[in-house]
Amino acid sequence: MSVLEVSDLSVSYATREGPVPAVRGVSFDIDRGQVLGLAGESGCGKSTIGLGLLRLLPRGTEMRGRVMLDGADVLAMAPSELGAVRWTQASIVFQGAQHALDPVIRVGDQIEEAILAHRPVSRRDAAGRAAELLELVGLPARRTRDFPNEFSGGQKQRVMIAMALACDPDLVIADEPTTALDVMVQAQVLRLLKNLQTELGLSMLFITHDLSVLAQVADRLAVMYAGRIVEEGPAADVFASPVHPYTMALAGAFPRIGDESFVQAPGGLEGDPPDPRDLPTGCSFHPRCSRVMERCRTVDPPSFAAGADRRAECLLLEDAGATESVPT
Amino acid sequence: MSVPLPADVAEHPGPLLRIDDLHVTFAGRHRVLERRAHQGSARAVDGVDLELGEGEVLALAGESGCGKTTLARAIMGFVRPDRGTIEFRGKPLGKDLRAYRRQVQMVYQDPTGALNPRQTVYDSVAEGLRIHKVPGDEEELVRRALARAGLRPPERFLLRFPHELSGGQRQRVVIAGALALEPRVIVADEPVSNLDASVRGEILRLLLRLRREDRISILIVTHDLALAWSVADRVAVMYLGRIVEVGPTRDVLLEPRHPYTRALLDVVPDANDAESLDRPLLTGEPPDPTRIPEACRFHPRCPALADGRAAEARVDGACRADDPRLEPIVAGHLAACHLATARSDAFRVP
Numbered sequence: 001m002s003v004l005e006v007s008d009l010s011v012s013y014a015t016r017e018g019p020v021p022a023v024r025g026v027s028f029d030i031d032r033g034q035v036l037g038l039a040g041e042s043g044c045g046k047s048t049i050g051l052g053l054l055r056l057l058p059r060g061t062e063m064r065g066r067v068m069l070d071g072a073d074v075l076a077m078a079p080s081e082l083g084a085v086r087w088t089q090a091s092i093v094f095q096g097a098q099h100a101l102d103p104v105i106r107v108g109d110q111i112e113e114a115i116l117a118h119r120p121v122s123r124r125d126a127a128g129r130a131a132e133l134l135e136l137v138g139l140p141a142r143r144t145r146d147f148p149n150e151f152s153g154g155q156k157q158r159v160m161i162a163m164a165l166a167c168d169p170d171l172v173i174a175d176e177p178t179t180a181l182d183v184m185v186q187a188q189v190l191r192l193l194k195n196l197q198t199e200l201g202l203s204m205l206f207i208t209h210d211l212s213v214l215a216q217v218a219d220r221l222a223v224m225y226a227g228r229i230v231e232e233g234p235a236a237d238v239f240a241s242p243v244h245p246y247t248m249a250l251a252g253a254f255p256r257i258g259d260e261s262f263v264q265a266p267g268g269l270e271g272d273p274p275d276p277r278d279l280p281t282g283c284s285f286h287p288r289c290s291r292v293m294e295r296c297r298t299v300d301p302p303s304f305a306a307g308a309d310r311r312a313e314c315l316l317l318e319d320a321g322a323t324e325s326v327p328t
Numbered sequence: 329m330s331v332p333l334p335a336d337v338a339e340h341p342g343p344l345l346r347i348d349d350l351h352v353t354f355a356g357r358h359r360v361l362e363r364r365a366h367q368g369s370a371r372a373v374d375g376v377d378l379e380l381g382e383g384e385v386l387a388l389a390g391e392s393g394c395g396k397t398t399l400a401r402a403i404m405g406f407v408r409p410d411r412g413t414i415e416f417r418g419k420p421l422g423k424d425l426r427a428y429r430r431q432v433q434m435v436y437q438d439p440t441g442a443l444n445p446r447q448t449v450y451d452s453v454a455e456g457l458r459i460h461k462v463p464g465d466e467e468e469l470v471r472r473a474l475a476r477a478g479l480r481p482p483e484r485f486l487l488r489f490p491h492e493l494s495g496g497q498r499q500r501v502v503i504a505g506a507l508a509l510e511p512r513v514i515v516a517d518e519p520v521s522n523l524d525a526s527v528r529g530e531i532l533r534l535l536l537r538l539r540r541e542d543r544i545s546i547l548i549v550t551h552d553l554a555l556a557w558s559v560a561d562r563v564a565v566m567y568l569g570r571i572v573e574v575g576p577t578r579d580v581l582l583e584p585r586h587p588y589t590r591a592l593l594d595v596v597p598d599a600n601d602a603e604s605l606d607r608p609l610l611t612g613e614p615p616d617p618t619r620i621p622e623a624c625r626f627h628p629r630c631p632a633l634a635d636g637r638a639a640e641a642r643v644d645g646a647c648r649a650d651d652p653r654l655e656p657i658v659a660g661h662l663a664a665c666h667l668a669t670a671r672s673d674a675f676r677v678p
């Protein structure tokens with residue numbers, strides 16, 4: 001069963017020059033206990049999706065489509081319902097979440113507040129739960145009494161993870177949770193997240209630009225470009241044999257130690273992602289695509305089936321005889 | 329296009345840059361008390377020996393706080409070493425660094441911070457030419473530098489401001505500013521870690537092209553060993569102010585001899601290995617340059633000491649008593665590890 005079902009989601013930011021489309025008709029599901037990795041360059045719309053799922057985007061942002069969280073449409077909720085959903089059904093861990101902690105309040109008290117705001121429990125029970133949560137993320141329970149500045153960057157990120165888990169959410173949205181951390185600390189936090197996900201059976205949307213991280217933690221992988229999911233499928237398959245030229249180029253940007261094809265040949269692609277206010281005609285990737293065809297300049301590719309449980313938006317698939325996949 | 333060497337630098341047979349027993353210490357906050365106790369100061373660079381050859385790409389890798397950026401800054405002459413020497417073409421750096429600084433240029437992690445937001449691309453690139461009073465047609469030199477950095481046609485970029493450029497283009501402008509001075513060495517401190525993954529490749533390919541076409545030596549400071557695999561001829565691994573392993577990229581990354589290098593490799597995400605998240609992690613205190621352990625600086629965290637491999641090779645006493653020197657294990661591959669010296673095949677990858 002799906003914890004989250006997103007269908008045909010579009011998000012436009014309101015700017016002085018008019019609406020700017022950041023997400024353009026995106027559909028995906030996350031099954032219970034599953035991790036969906038969402039990858040792409042900055043500005044591709046991946047963080048907009050993460051925030052949009054909980055309607056945390058700036059006022060005036062236009063959202064269309066359906067976001068079904070545990071069977072209820074988030075986009076149709078009244079503000080009071082929304083408040084109840086945040087934390088208890090879905091929570092977010094941000095990049096650089098360390099800065100989200102209030103520097104003058106003890107860490108334990110901050111976790112308690114989050115619990116008390118959503119659960120009918122006594123302060124004493126909330127305090128006990130806060131201590132339990134710290135131990136869950138690998139910090140001693142006594143550290144509830146410490147202030148944020150007494151924690152290292154990695155430890156603060158652990159606190160933020162504890163807080164995200166405070167009200168037993170079904171879905172955790174992790175937006176670049178390890179990006180600002182040093183290599184060793186990044187590895188620790190990644191392992192912690194993966195272990196918690198397995199132990200608690202969490203469903204997770206893991207957003208990052210780092211495809212190599214996703215190949216490790218994600219069950220499924222969705223690659224975004226210019227507001228669209230251009231390829232989606234089982235993480236191992238998408239990483240091992242990408243079908244969309246953009247995914248291929250992105251995968252090529254992460255060299256694998258021991259792989260001779262990367263020696264003196266760092267991969268990646270030339271050029272920059274398009275300006276969402278001025279998207280190319282046809283396939284929005286065509287100006288950077290190494291396998292561009294004449295039709296790509298005019299035809300916006302629909303989603304094609306690309307093997308078992310996989311899809312991609314690329315006309316090369318049509319030429320290979322693939323059928324259009326109907327979004328679920 | 330090859331660049332004629334400046335007339336004042338004759339061919340020198342040894343390495344272009346040679347660093348010998350370099351020490352850089354930063355005083356702690358309570359200076360007086362600490363000087364007495366010899367504590368609190370950070371030994372950011374603590375006895376580094378390193379060479380950079382002509383036209384070589386050397387990756388300097390390590391965790392935050394290992395001293396790699398301080399070492400890069402010392403090479404640039406931005407911080408004064410307490411002890412040790414830096415030789416350029418066989419001559420130790422003296423007081424007058426102007427000529428040296430023209431030949432050794434730095435490229436920073438954050439191109440946005442490195443460029444003045446109110447300056448056009450033209451002025452940003454011309455700035456170095458003016459500081460160093462480089463003779464010649466300024467506009468022609470700027471255009472040529474932009475073209476060499478891959479900003480073509482240069483006319484399109486001359487009058488633009490940084491905010492009108494993408495991250496990759498900004499980093500190219502920074503590189504053009506360096507190239508305008510015809511450097512022999514580029515020190516690049518995490519030059520792509522602020523850039524999007526897909527754009528990283530083009531900046532790295534540009535650096536490789538400069539090395540190939542102009543024989544510019546490149547010292548690339550990075551925390552990313554996978555990046556080192558794709559660009560470097562040699563890799564030097566730094567831990568708590570010291571180079572603990574150095575050698576040809578293939579040897580160091582595929583057959584690491586120092587347990588610290590092994591540990592760093594174990595945290596590189598490996599998409600082809602689903603079990604890579606199960607590899608053991610280093611335990612113990614994260615490195616702190618104000619408290620460098622006695623004897624081998626890595627011994628309190630060393631997995632090879634903890635699991636008995638060091639005892640088996642009868643070096644555990646040495647690990648706890650003697651500071652290991654960087655010693656050759658095989659040709660060109662050095663490690664500062666008692667165990668590696670005793671058993672040169674101890675850390676072979678299965």
